[in-house]
Amino acid sequence: MKEINILIVEDESIVAMEIESYISKLGYTLAGIRSNAEDALKAVEQNPIDIIMMDIRIKGDLDGVETAALIKENHPHIEIIFLTAHLDDYNVDRAIEVNPTAYLSKPFNREELRIFLKIALRKIRKETSLNLEKQHNIILDHEFSYSPLNHILYYCQEIINLTKKENELLELFIDNKNNIVDFYTIEYTIWPDKPTNTNTIRTLVKRLRQKLKHKFIKTVSSRGYKLIISNKGIH
Numbered sequence: 001m002k003e004i005n006i007l008i009v010e011d012e013s014i015v016a017m018e019i020e021s022y023i024s025k026l027g028y029t030l031a032g033i034r035s036n037a038e039d040a041l042k043a044v045e046q047n048p049i050d051i052i053m054m055d056i057r058i059k060g061d062l063d064g065v066e067t068a069a070l071i072k073e074n075h076p077h078i079e080i081i082f083l084t085a086h087l088d089d090y091n092v093d094r095a096i097e098v099n100p101t102a103y104l105s106k107p108f109n110r111e112e113l114r115i116f117l118k119i120a121l122r123k124i125r126k127e128t129s130l131n132l133e134k135q136h137n138i139i140l141d142h143e144f145s146y147s148p149l150n151h152i153l154y155y156c157q158e159i160i161n162l163t164k165k166e167n168e169l170l171e172l173f174i175d176n177k178n179n180i181v182d183f184y185t186i187e188y189t190i191w192p193d194k195p196t197n198t199n200t201i202r203t204l205v206k207r208l209r210q211k212l213k214h215k216f217i218k219t220v221s222s223r224g225y226k227l228i229i230s231n232k233g234i235h
Contacts, residue, residue, distance in 0.1 A: 004121060005031040005048055009040045009064065010055045010083060015106060019053055022110055026117065037062035037070075044071050049078055051120050053104075056084040056091055065094045072098055077127060079120035083108065138174060140216060140229055146174060153211070165190055166208050173217065173227035182224035 006028050010016040016033045024030060031047050034040040036059040043049070052071065056064040068080045080100040084091065087105060095103065101123065102116040137154075138146045145154045151167050153160040162170065172189050173181060186201050205225060209217050218226045 003029050004050045004124070005029050006051045006053060006117075007031045007040065007043055007047070007049045008033045008053045009035070009037075009058060009067065010053065011035040011057075011059045012055070015055075015083075015108075019108070019113070022113060023053075023117070026114060028117065036060035037064075037067040040067055041070065044075060044078070049075070050124055051079045051081065051101075051117065053081050053083055056082055056086075056095070065091065065098060068095075068098045068100070077124070079123055081113075081116050081120060140212075144212065144215065146170065148174075155213075160211050162208075162211065165204055166211065169204055169208055173225070177227050177229050180220050180224050180226050186224065 006023055008016050008019050008030070010019065010033065013035075016035075020030055020033065028051075031049050032043050034043055038060060040052075040054075040058075044052075052068070054064045054068050058064050058067070062070075064082065064084075068082070071078055072080070080098055082095050082100050082103045083106055084103060085106040087103060092103070101120040104113060104116060136147065136149050138148060140146060143156055146152070147154070148171070151171070153162055153167075153170065168190050169186065172186065183198055183201055187196055190196075190201075190204070205217065216227050216229065218228050220226055
């Protein structure tokens with residue numbers, strides 16, 4: 001697991017040191033302690049930060065909510081946990097716009113902090129996993145993409161459910177993109193232990209075509225099929 005770096009933005013030194021001591025015991029790495037917006041913004045630009053413990057009321061011209069909003073604009077992957085002694089509606093409503101992981105009341109409860117950090121960590125891992133998947137996705141066009149890692153077809157980022165054989169057929173076509181896949185190859189790839197006939201193959205192709213909105217798959221008369229993808233569409 002990659003090292004998780006936490007920045008503490010808190011102008012009460014005793015509170016900051018207490019948080020530092022506890023997160024170190026939990027195995028997280030402290031990326032620093034800052035007391036104002038200017039220093040916090042510099043720290044984010046100069047260091048890899050994953051989570052920020054952000055006091056809402058800090059020194060300087062910008063408060064914690066305004067500072068967090070600026071950080072999220074340029075670093076949307078950073079998770080924010082707000083620290084506050086006052087959970088008033090005004091500040092809560094403002095903070096909601098930043099989409100924080102949680103709010104932690106001061107004086108903070110250690111068990112709550114542990115749970116909130118676990119929630120933030122899970123969100124980071126999920127986002128990292130999604131980004132890794134996207135890097136390996138095959139882009140069919142501006143609407144369709146396919147994840148060979150998870151064997152999932154997406155349409156406008158929504159999952160399209162494929163049967164096992166539909167998935168096998170799509171992967172066969174993708175592996176042979178822009179080339180003819182003959183009936184023989186389809187038959188012995190999809191049904192290796194049970195020879196089938198061209199009608200069964202056509203039915204499977206028809207079902208896959210429907211799920212692809214009748215895009216990409218071209219029939220090559222008497223020979224088989226070809227999945228047509230432009231070079232611009234392949235990552």
